[in-house]
Amino acid sequence: EAGVAQSPRYKIIEKRQSVAFWCNPISGHATLYWYQQILGQGPKLLIQFQNNGVVDDSQLPKDRFSAERLKGVDSTLKIQPAKLEDSAVYLCASSPISGRSTQYFGPGTRLTVL
Amino acid sequence: SQQGEEDPQALSIQEGENATMNCSYKTSINNLQWYRQNSGRGLVHLILIRSNEREKHSGRLRVTLDTSKKSSSLLITASRAADTASYFCAPDTGRRALTFGSGTRLQVQP
16 A cells, blocks of 8 residues: 655745645555654644545645645645745645544655745 | 653763663553654554563563553663664554653763
8 A cells, every 4th residue: 555645855945936745645645644743743633634525734834835635636735825934844644534543654845944 | 641751861881781761641542652863763563462462572672551540661771872862752542643752861971
């Protein structure tokens, strides 16, 4: 079984530029999560999708961050415009069902904002 | 808050020794999960213990859960250099996505 795929693995941009990350979850997994992990901290949930609907985006900075999950499969997370404090690893995870279920994480995208 | 808090923040041991890390949480849970994160990688699920279980084993891992004290512990026996990683607990209430604390950074010296 293929794992969660993410791309790119690394991205360096200047502040005020835009950036997009892509995630392909495990086949058949209905739930998809995006986490932000700042160096030295644990992952912080940004948004949770159930199929192609948003379940929880309470911690997503909506003035600059957006995410979509087309057709309930792949997902993209976009930041526009980026700030220095957005430097972090962005992790995508998926699970078969929401709650009461193990989450499977991708390798992450390391974003550096200069 | 659903988030678990790991203790200690950092732990350094010699290869072959046992490593114990603890987790405390504040809400009622369906289960509690432990994850490992190697440097530069995503999190990997290690073990899940349900709320009606008190102890669970998987290879060199032993997890305990005390729901009355809202605490869990993860024991890694006969540690190896490859166990060097950050370890996170994730209390699962079944109502929200998992949330994570800052983890325990384990360093196993060869």
